[in-house]
Amino acid sequence: MLEKLISFDTVSRNSNLDLITFVQQLLKNYGIESVLIHDANNTKANLLATIGPAIEGGVVLSGHTDVVPIDGQEWTSDPFTMTKRGGRLYGRGTADMKSFIAIILGALDALTKSSLKSPIHLAFSYDEEVGCIGVPSLIREIKKSVPKPRAVIVGEPTGMKVVSAQKGITDVRTIVVGHEAHSSQTHSGVSAIMVAAELIQYIRNLAADIAVKGTHDHHFEPDHTTISVNLIRGGTAVNILAGNCTFQWDIRSLPSEDPMVYVEQFKKHCADVVLPRLHAISPACNIESSIQASAPPLRFEADSGAEQLCRMLTGDNDVRAVSYAAEAGHFQQNDISAVICGPGSIAQAHQPNEYIDVEQVKMGTRFLYDLINHLSR
Numbered sequence: 145m146l147e148k149l150i151s152f153d154t155v156s157r158n159s160n161l162d163l164i165t166f167v168q169q170l171l172k173n174y175g176i177e178s179v180l181i182h183d184a185n186n187t188k189a190n191l192l193a194t195i196g197p198a199i200e201g202g203v204v205l206s207g208h209t210d211v212v213p214i215d216g217q218e219w220t221s222d223p224f225t226m227t228k229r230g231g232r233l234y235g236r237g238t239a240d241m242k243s244f245i246a247i248i249l250g251a252l253d254a255l256t257k258s259s260l261k262s263p264i265h266l267a268f269s270y271d272e273e274v275g276c277i278g279v280p281s282l283i284r285e286i287k288k289s290v291p292k293p294r295a296v297i298v299g300e301p302t303g304m305k306v307v308s309a310q311k312g313i314t315d316v317r318t319i320v321v322g323h324e325a326h327s328s329q330t331h332s333g334v335s336a337i338m339v340a341a342e343l344i345q346y347i348r349n350l351a352a353d354i355a356v357k358g359t360h361d362h363h364f365e366p367d368h369t370t371i372s373v374n375l376i377r378g379g380t381a382v383n384i385l386a387g388n389c390t391f392q393w394d395i396r397s398l399p400s401e402d403p404m405v406y407v408e409q410f411k412k413h414c415a416d417v418v419l420p421r422l423h424a425i426s427p428a429c430n431i432e433s434s435i436q437a438s439a440p441p442l443r444f445e446a447d448s449g450a451e452q453l454c455r456m457l458t459g460d461n462d463v464r465a466v467s468y469a470a471e472a473g474h475f476q477q478n479d480i481s482a483v484i485c486g487p488g489s490i491a492q493a494h495q496p497n498e499y500i501d502v503e504q505v506k507m508g509t510r511f512l513y514d515l516i517n518h519l520s521r
């Protein structure tokens with residue numbers, strides 16, 4: 145099954161419909177009806193299905209169907225052909241996170257033959273890797289058509305450990321409009337790139353400040369909110385003061401911190417300190433910052449339905465948090481308790497030669513069968 149899922153090139157910029165249609169047909173073969181929730185262009189879809197009685201107290205198994213690109217990465221085998229080498233299964237999405245979905249689909253026979261007293265809901269999303277774009281409409285559909293579930297298990301790779309908190313994401317784009325002039329006439333123009341450099345330095349100082357003086361939570365690695373600038377574009381020629389520069393920055397915030405505080409602080413600095421100076425040269429100069437994507441954090445919620453269930457099934461009682469974002473925060477934000485617990489290691493995710501240990505797939509499979517047994521009692 146994993147081999148089949150890996151063969152679909154579901155890099156987020158592509159359609160995931162071939163994979164989703166395959167899953168829908170497979171479910172149908174087992175007599176399981178599913179609903180697709182399409183994006184605005186009808187090129188992508190979430191899938192929602194229920195196995196077992198349509199009553200409250202079910203468990204949602206949540207996974208994303210998209211994968212990150214392979215551009216510029218050196219792979220020793222075809223990323224979209226699953227390859228087994230020495231106890232490992234290689235391919236894009238083996239760790240993040242098609243194995244979790246493959247384990248579920250591989251257990252459809254057992255799932256349909258079991259006598260579930262509480263339902264299992266399958267919630268497979270699109271575009272998680274580009275800012276959790278698909279999951280909001282999927283959750284809306286769950287709230288509309290599914291009797292309230294007791295828990296969501298997001299099967300991102302945690303080595304089958306129970307993760308009960310994650311950082312939030314806020315992605316900001318800043319557009320600097322300068323004033324073009326001959327590069328020898330710096331007094332009569334504004335290089336947007338020079339301004340951007342100054343603003344990036346401001347963000348760098350802000351991040352360094354947070355690392356020292358901000359909130360610390362030892363469950364996270366690193367244990368504080370981080371900010372980094374990772375995309376930049378601007379200018380036309382080396383001898384023209386750059387008319388524009390756009391850069392994007394990424395805030396990974398602790399659940400206890402509001403990332404918008406930092407965005408507002410940055411905007412205030414632009415408005416009060418930087419812009420007046422630019423306007424003295426040209427009133428057309430501008431700095432504009434807008435949120436491009438965001439994902440809420442997953443907050444610790446001791447003894448939540450999801451946490452209790454997964455601790456009981458895995459025997460893992462340690463308190464864990466991750467710094468990457470997942471869809472768990474979205475579910476929690478909608479009053480459905482969630483944890484992250486799935487096979488594989490995040491260390492292999494997004495990497496060239498991404499792999500999952502066969503042992504992890506076995507652990508994930510055992511976990512699912514234990515869940516089925518538990519819900520059948």
Ligand SMILES: [Zn+2]
Nearest residue numbers: 208240241300
């Ligand atoms: Zn993932």
